[in-house]
Structure formats: C-alpha cells, structure tokens
Amino acid sequence: MAGLVRELLIALGEDPLREGLLDTPARVAAWWRDFLSPDPSATLTCFTETRASDQLVVVGGLSVWSLCEHHMLPMKLEGHVGYLADGRVLGLSKFGRIAQHCARRLQMQERFTCQLAEAVATAIRSQDVAVLVRGVHLCMSMRGVRMETARTSTVQLGGRLKTDPVLAQQFLTLTTAGQRGPG
Numbered sequence: 001m002a003g004l005v006r007e008l009l010i011a012l013g014e015d016p017l018r019e020g021l022l023d024t025p026a027r028v029a030a031w032w033r034d035f036l037s038p039d040p041s042a043t044l045t046c047f048t049e050t051r052a053s054d055q056l057v058v059v060g061g062l063s064v065w066s067l068c069e070h071h072m073l074p075m076k077l078e079g080h081v082g083y084l085a086d087g088r089v090l091g092l093s094k095f096g097r098i099a100q101h102c103a104r105r106l107q108m109q110e111r112f113t114c115q116l117a118e119a120v121a122t123a124i125r126s127q128d129v130a131v132l133v134r135g136v137h138l139c140m141s142m143r144g145v146r147m148e149t150a151r152t153s154t155v156q157l158g159g160r161l162k163t164d165p166v167l168a169q170q171f172l173t174l175t176t177a178g179q180r181g182p183g
Contacts, residue, residue: 001029035067038104045091052085056167058174059092062099069106071139077103077112078135080175081120084128084160084167094123106132109135111153127159130171 005025009016016025043143062079079099083090089173100116117131161167 001032002026005029016143036105038101039097044094044098044119046088046124048087049085050087050090052089053087055085056082056170056174057085057089058171059095060083060175062096064099064103066103066107066112067103068137068139069108071143072106073138073143075107075109075135075137077109077133079113079116080132081116082130082171082174083120083124083126084163086124086126086128088124090120090123095120098123100154109133109137109152110154113156117156118156121158128161129156129158130161130168131156132172132175 005028009024010020014021016022058080059082060078060080064077064079066075066077067073068075077099084145087110090166099116101119102112102119113131113133116133117129120131121127121129131154133154135154137150137152140147140150140152140170154170156169157168161171
C-alpha cells in the first residue's frame, strides 16, 4: 500500500523523496490498515434487569467516522439507538463499540444505519430497535455541489418501534430535540 501512495504522490506532481513527504507513504498505509480494521474482539454484554421491561432505552451521541465507498472521502456519522428493554439491557459502552465496528469500512450511511440496527437487535435478541443516523459527507461538502451545511438523516425502525406510532414518535422526539447533526 505504501508503494501505491508513493505512486499517487508522483502522479500528483509531488516528490516523495522531499523532506516533508519521506515517511508519508508508510504513515498513510498504516492509517488505512488501522481505519479499515474493525475490532473483532468486542464482547456484547447484556444484563438481566426485570424492572426495565418495556422501557424505552435511547443512547445518542454515537459519533464515528467512516469512508464513503463511492468517493473514499470521510463522512462523520452520529447515531442514536433506541430499544425496548425486555428484561435485558445492553451494556452502554457496547453501543459505541457496535457503531465503531460498523463504521470501520468503506460504507454508505444507509447501510451503516441498517447494520447498527441489526447488530443491536442480535445482541438484545429482539427486533424492537430503532436507529437514527445524521451524517456530514465530505463528498458532498467539499466536492461536487459543495453544500457545507447539508446533513443526511436515515432512520431504521424495527419490531414494535415500527408498528407502534407512539413509540416511534417517542424515539424520534428524544433523538431530534435540539439536534442539527454532526459538524
């Protein structure tokens, strides 16, 4: 990969042997390897909590970076996950680990939203999951139309959060109150 970065620098008219660029190919290659390698060791811990049955649990502020698979430019995604606790609760730090795991690849926001919902549903063994993601896409902000303030929102609703409009509205109200999105 470092060799490809060196070739890219040359194609861009740069001298990879100049002082500021000497170690750049190795640094860029190391970053790509690290960024696109999700942590496979994350354990998803659930706890029994019978008093939390039918309680809507919402975790927000799951801020991650990913790369748009169409332009390989960064996108900043902020996720909010809600689920109905049914005698089981997922450890709070696990939401961030799941979001990081889903983001550490070439991605689309729509797919990321679905993967986040599916991973939480699998962990809690229930389809009663909702996910809202807001994203800032540099492929839209810094190239093409250059709409710097544009935000993209995606929502995935499952189980009772999809079929019960009151629950869906509670989730959306909790996740959208005072929100503009990442920036």
